[in-house]
Amino acid sequence: MDRLTSHIDTIAGNCIAVRLRLLNRVVTNLYDDALRPLGLKASQLNILIVAAKLGLARPAKVCEILQLDTSTLSRNVERMRAQGWLEVVPDDDARAQPFRVTSRGMRLIEKAFPKWEAGQRQAEALLGEKGIALLDKAAKKLGGPSADR
Template identity: 30%
Template sequence: MNKIPGNSTATHDVLQDNIEEKTAFDALVCTNTALRLAARRLGNLYDEALAPVGLKATQVSLLTETTRMAVANGGKAPTLQDLAAKLAIQISALTHALKPLIRDGLVELQPDEQDRRTKRAVLTPAGTALLQEAIVHWGTANRRVEEVLGAEAAASLRTVADYVASDEFLSAYLGN
């Protein structure tokens, strides 16, 4: 406590300021912090579920999105730029995340047919097989989360998260 010698009024004022500061801090609501804590908790639970196949939830998401984008593009693998944009991450973060998947023979980078400087991410047969195995473990964790939250709350959580991740939300936030 900050005491001011010989001045009990000043000591009282310092105490009052500390109480008001603590009350203001306690009333502060931070959506970002709440979402980060929730994401960290869920990420850890999914990571534990995926441990038997040696993948992290982020890696399964990366493999899944790579596959999803290829299917949506008639079997043509996504470019690294398109994949990074879809995942809302920097290209440097994507290439960093791909390194262990490439090292382990789960993903290959192939040059684009028209522009050899552009790279496309392709799952290898081993990557496809491991993804199929991982999806079983992921499904178990996902069902458990739904059981605990309830189907309606889980659906609402996904809907809100999808909206926050959307360009529509960004545009509204920026006032465009």
């Protein structure tokens, strides 16, 4: 077995990215499937929830919490605004484009909750208690969302 072959085996057997990305695809699909009847995706529910927690959501702040590129958020917000789930709020600073969840967006969260639970249950079964705890720990390191924001 030559050097290159052993490199291939090392990556195949240990790469964190390949495993995390695979798991992400599977889990995202669980939630997307559950939420599909509402025309809502997991990515959008993430944003909706963060915005709901913030009240007034400043894009830079949301991006920090979710570790999202600002350009990504910009377009996601635009799509969700088009659906009437978010609305942009005027601000003193003319550069800013803070937004908030509309009442329609709030009703959507309400309808989404049982669907979210369904996806969450499946994801829990996949990861187990320990997996969830570890995920939580890693996400906290990155300043991710938590109940107290």
